[in-house]
Amino acid sequence: MNIAEDELMVSVFSKDCPSRQVLMDISGRWGVLVLAALSQGKCRFNVLRRRIDGISEKMLSQTLLALRRDGLVDRFVENAVPPRVTYSLSPLGIAVAEKVNALITLLETEVPAFEKAWDDFER
Template sequence: MDVGVQVVGGAPSRTGDAFDSDCPGRTILTHIAGRWGVLIIAALRDGPLRFYRLRDRIDGISEKMLAQNLRALTRDGLLRREVEDGAPPRVSYSLTAMGHELTVPLQGMLDWISVRADDIVAAQRRHDELHGGG
């Protein structure tokens, strides 16, 4: 995100500066980088999934948290919600073009975590040994 200050209507605007508490980017960052956002976006990278398949793919997420995150990411323009007629209706989620664009850096982060997870766990253990717990 651009961290510059833009002038809008004569007043400085911090839009695009996620370090500013009034920046809408801060909310978007929370949706994407929160506990579930990264996993939802990564799970949809290979194609659309129905709600329950997505829930099953992301171990540990509750239906309530999945629904909340799907609503937020859809509102942000990163996901598309499609409803097929039927009884009951079939609802599936897929990435928009912006969502697909986001998978590149997110996958890089997930790959880095996979490579460095053992090192991080070892560092945590060393820290806990030196400082008496977690």
């Protein structure tokens, strides 16, 4: 294959494109929130769980695992008893989190517009 053919194969709209799996991991119920929380700095599992209201331990574990697999989150284990595990964003995760945080800022800023749209829709 030549470069032009390879570039055509990279499309999130294609069911076989690897970018679609990463998009699903990021945009799933918890991925965006984990990235946003970690963009505030590295933290341990329970701190992260408390920061993200409503996430269960199981879902946080699964989300962190998926984001680690995608290369967005790093996991550091310190030799201690018990072992101390810290999570942080990788360089790629920082780049993605910047975009996620921009979206979050937009959404939070526009809450009144969303509430008006919801009210208008119900009429």
